Amino acid sequence: MSDHAIEALLLEGRRFEPPEAFRARAALRDPRIYEDAQRDPEGFWASIARELHWFRPWTKVLEWAPPYAKWFVDARTNIAYNALDRHLGTPRRNKAAIMWEGEPGDERVLTYADLHREVSKFANVLKGLGVRSGDRVAIYLPMIPELPIAMLACARIGAAHTVIFGGFSAEALRDRINDAQAKVLITADGGWRRGNVVPLKRNADEALEGTPSIQHVVVVRRIGEAAAIHIREGRDHWWHRLMADAALRCEAEPVDSEHLLYILYTSGTTGKPKGIVHTTGGYMAGTYATTKWIFDLREDDVYWCTADIGWVTGHSYIVYGPLLNGATAVMYEGTPDYPEKDRFWAIVEKYGVNVIYTAPTAIRTFMKWGPDHPRRHDLSSLRLLGTVGEPINPEAWVWYYRYIGGERCPVVDTWWQTETGMILISPLPGITTLKPGSATRALPGISAEIVNEQGRPVGPNEGGYLVLTRPWPAMLRGIYGDPERYQQQYWNRFPGMYFTGDGAKRDEDGYIWLLGRVDDVINVAGHRIGTYEVESALVDHPSVAEAAVIGVSHDIKGQAIAAFVTLKEGNAPGTEAVETLKQHVVKKIGALARPEQILFTGELPKTRSGKIMRRLLRDIAEGRIMGDTTTLADPNVVEALKNRYEEEVGS
Numbered sequence: 001m002s003d004h005a006i007e008a009l010l011l012e013g014r015r016f017e018p019p020e021a022f023r024a025r026a027a028l029r030d031p032r033i034y035e036d037a038q039r040d041p042e043g044f045w046a047s048i049a050r051e052l053h054w055f056r057p058w059t060k061v062l063e064w065a066p067p068y069a070k071w072f073v074d075a076r077t078n079i080a081y082n083a084l085d086r087h088l089g090t091p092r093r094n095k096a097a098i099m100w101e102g103e104p105g106d107e108r109v110l111t112y113a114d115l116h117r118e119v120s121k122f123a124n125v126l127k128g129l130g131v132r133s134g135d136r137v138a139i140y141l142p143m144i145p146e147l148p149i150a151m152l153a154c155a156r157i158g159a160a161h162t163v164i165f166g167g168f169s170a171e172a173l174r175d176r177i178n179d180a181q182a183k184v185l186i187t188a189d190g191g192w193r194r195g196n197v198v199p200l201k202r203n204a205d206e207a208l209e210g211t212p213s214i215q216h217v218v219v220v221r222r223i224g225e226a227a228a229i230h231i232r233e234g235r236d237h238w239w240h241r242l243m244a245d246a247a248l249r250c251e252a253e254p255v256d257s258e259h260l261l262y263i264l265y266t267s268g269t270t271g272k273p274k275g276i277v278h279t280t281g282g283y284m285a286g287t288y289a290t291t292k293w294i295f296d297l298r299e300d301d302v303y304w305c306t307a308d309i310g311w312v313t314g315h316s317y318i319v320y321g322p323l324l325n326g327a328t329a330v331m332y333e334g335t336p337d338y339p340e341k342d343r344f345w346a347i348v349e350k351y352g353v354n355v356i357y358t359a360p361t362a363i364r365t366f367m368k369w370g371p372d373h374p375r376r377h378d379l380s381s382l383r384l385l386g387t388v389g390e391p392i393n394p395e396a397w398v399w400y401y402r403y404i405g406g407e408r409c410p411v412v413d414t415w416w417q418t419e420t421g422m423i424l425i426s427p428l429p430g431i432t433t434l435k436p437g438s439a440t441r442a443l444p445g446i447s448a449e450i451v452n453e454q455g456r457p458v459g460p461n462e463g464g465y466l467v468l469t470r471p472w473p474a475m476l477r478g479i480y481g482d483p484e485r486y487q488q489q490y491w492n493r494f495p496g497m498y499f500t501g502d503g504a505k506r507d508e509d510g511y512i513w514l515l516g517r518v519d520d521v522i523n524v525a526g527h528r529i530g531t532y533e534v535e536s537a538l539v540d541h542p543s544v545a546e547a548a549v550i551g552v553s554h555d556i557k558g559q560a561i562a563a564f565v566t567l568k569e570g571n572a573p574g575t576e577a578v579e580t581l582k583q584h585v586v587k588k589i590g591a592l593a594r595p596e597q598i599l600f601t602g603e604l605p606k607t608r609s610g611k612i613m614r615r616l617l618r619d620i621a622e623g624r625i626m627g628d629t630t631t632l633a634d635p636n637v638v639e640a641l642k643n644r645y646e647e648e649v650g651s
């Protein structure tokens, strides 16, 4: 980066102690919490879980029959009760739970009492549509208050939600609905994105042609006339009509601690997305505790997580964690650059945000736009900054610290996954000395290790695989409907340990540095995409014979998708073909999977044993071998390169 101040800070190898003003008031200040938890992890988790409401207490904290854990065995609880009802008899009753801002600038504030009422009413709506405990409800909504309301209404009656990110295509939506066998779909007439309408209902209509399990569709009116949608009598119902007739009271149903709470689909190493299963009690305790410790929320804080609820970050740290803590959360519908590049900072100023949680890719984008946008706003309310989703490069960390945090706010770099449900590696802002770029260490009660191929711990500064060696409360309970894949994906590689799919190293101080995925998963702007998913989408096109997809480094997104494609006889490579194939991937998966580059080749370079030479492809795509390539039209080029490469690097 050209900024000398940032360079200087990094060159110093500077460490950042918790600022005294911060530490003095932090909820956690005593480092002995790590040892306490280590001594008795189960007792540790039980004591935090006791801060929540249980209709029936547990008989045992943990039952561990690898690879299956049960937490808070035999207990009965309800996460919506804990997120809402538990606060109603307290001064939080009329406190803002969600302060929502729509992309066009419309606003809505829901107090805990308001949210409780809306959730209860919608729970009655779901019951009226025949939804029962254990049923699955699919949710395909923009970032509007109806999204958390729908999720909490499901949880209130023991139904499981499966939220599908609004950027997914009709086909992706269809596959997820079918895998979950959802009974009801909740969607909207559309969503706003940079002033344009995202046609959610039209995508849903297309998906619904192939989803026999869906009996009813509830449609939120977000756009109005301009959405020009079609309502199918008998199947489709307007949200506001159903709500107008819904009864106000709906008791939260006490469910077993291991009752299915939600399924969230994420990419893995095969073409088929995995339905990650989360259950109630442990997930509740885990998200409650981590929100409280890491974001250090105070009663009057305003907290803002900028993620989309379609991803796990939104589930755990917009909806469940903050509401379980009785916090006030900002929720924003749109993008950071609409209508101007200072929108985030305008929101921070307007709502007096104290704690902000965002992604490294966003921070790198802000760096590119320059510090004048944040400078135009009063950001003095900020007290703590968080990041998640991918490794944060030290330059971005320091930029965030300096230009957003005014050099007074700790930065919590939080590592976790859809599968882990809760943050597992992160600083505790009142305790931990920070090093830019390191997620520091495993939280109290969490056991992380870095191991070599043989599963043995590696030494300081040696790279290895990040594994988790003890169960944790919010861990996934499986892959929906696929126990074999669960075993094989996470537990077979290193027996007795959960394999994260991430590479990492520990430095001489024991700090953990994440090094990115070691499997076939690409992390594009913090979104997980499987190479095989994109390859399947490409070969699905009639012109494509074979495709290989790799992740290449990208300044802003961290990684971008590059595809090498061989066409079937009679199809011409060229810019038109590139566009067609990009469009095809968008149609099959969604815009988030659009390849950045497509290169044509007569044959994919393979080793003698038939393995695709992904390293060679990466070197070509990143321009190390050929310079800037947009399309590689000459079929012989890659073959020639392969030969040269084999000579130089060896296969």
Ligand code: WTA
Pocket (backbone or CB within 6 Å): 266, 311, 312, 313, 387, 388, 389, 390, 391, 392, 413, 414, 415, 416, 417, 418, 419, 439, 500, 501, 502, 514, 516, 517, 523, 526, 527, 528
């Ligand atoms: C990556 C998002 C480095 C990692 C919560 C992980 C990170 C994957 C960090 C999970 C971080 C997430 N530092 N890498 N602080 N946070 N990752 O399931 O590769 O969408 O395995 O969950 O993101 O992505 P997922």
